[in-house]
Amino acid sequence: MAETLEELGEMLTDLNDASKQVGLKMNMDKTKVMSNEHVSSSPVTVGGVTIEVVDQYPYLGQVIRLGKSNFDKEVARRIQLGWAAFGKLRHIFTENIPQCLKTKVFNQCVLPVMTYGAETWCFTKGLIHKLRVAQRAMERAMLGVSLRDRIRNEEIRRRTKVTDIAKRISTLKWQWAGHVARRADDRWSRKVLEWRPRVGKRRVGRPPTRWSDDLRKVAGSRWMQMAGDRLGWRSLGEAYVQQWTTEG
Known part of the structure; x- marks a missing residue:
């Protein structure tokens, strides 16, 4: 991370030189440059190769994207990956085996794919709704029913007994928030959480949802101090999870 593209180019050049000294080589095809609107676009060249500039890129299993609604595409990708995992195991969900085994397979093989990294997301009602709609569709497929059968969601959940996706991701985020807030070392997770990058006047309109907004609704502005207990x-x-499991 750098404040200017020139500084970034120098850092990448140093990394490339240091890598060669120990027999390593940077993969320039996998090296990308992303910048926000405050940086003037200009090429970054390392070892005679111009690095591609992108507006999003999958990194450590998640799509990194700058700007508003930067989690929408990641959630859509997670749903797509969830359906892919569900499709690979469809033979299990459609076989005549006890429902408890199907539930276990779903909770351990499909749900983790859809919720990977969810503790870093900025939750919104729309995001939660998309995930729950996808899960309900999977549950209907597990039971072999459709929307035309007019079976209530509560009844479908009673039959499948799978973990509610909203409950899972909100529990993960609450646990992670407490874990980060209690850290006393100098790691990046705590630094990024306390970073205040915006300066000057903000734009007209509703401000973007911040990662800690929903935490503050339950624990207040001093939530990091409260996490120590x-x-x-x-x-x-419990109250935090409840606010999301009752949505949608």
Whole structure:
């Protein structure tokens, strides 16, 4: 990360030179450059190769994207990957085996694919709704029913007994928030959480949803200090999860 593209180019050149000294080689096809609107676009060249400039890129299993609604595409990708995992296991979900085994397979093989990295997402009602709609469709496929059968969602969940995706991702985020807030070292997760990059006047219109907004609704503005009390934080987590499981 750098403040200017010139500085970034120098950092990449240093990395390339240091890599060669120990017998390593940078993969320029997998090396990309991303910048926000405050940086003037100009080419970055390393070792005679111009690095491609992109507006999004999958990194460590997630799509990194700058700007508003930067989690929409990641959620859509997660749903697509969830359906892919579901399709590979469809023979299990359609076979005449006990429902408890189907539930276990779904919770351990499909749900983790859809919720990987969810603790880093900025939750919105629309995001939660998309995930729950996808899960309901999978549950109907597990039972061999369709929307035309007019079976209520509550009844379908009673039959499948799978973990609600909204409950899973909100639980993951609450646990991760407490874990990061209690860190006393100098790691990046704590630094990024406390970083305040915006300066000057903000744009007209509704401000973008911040990662900690939904945490503040339950624990208040001093939520990081409250996370130090593990028992109290765990009890507040029930209210936090409840606010998302009742949506949509």
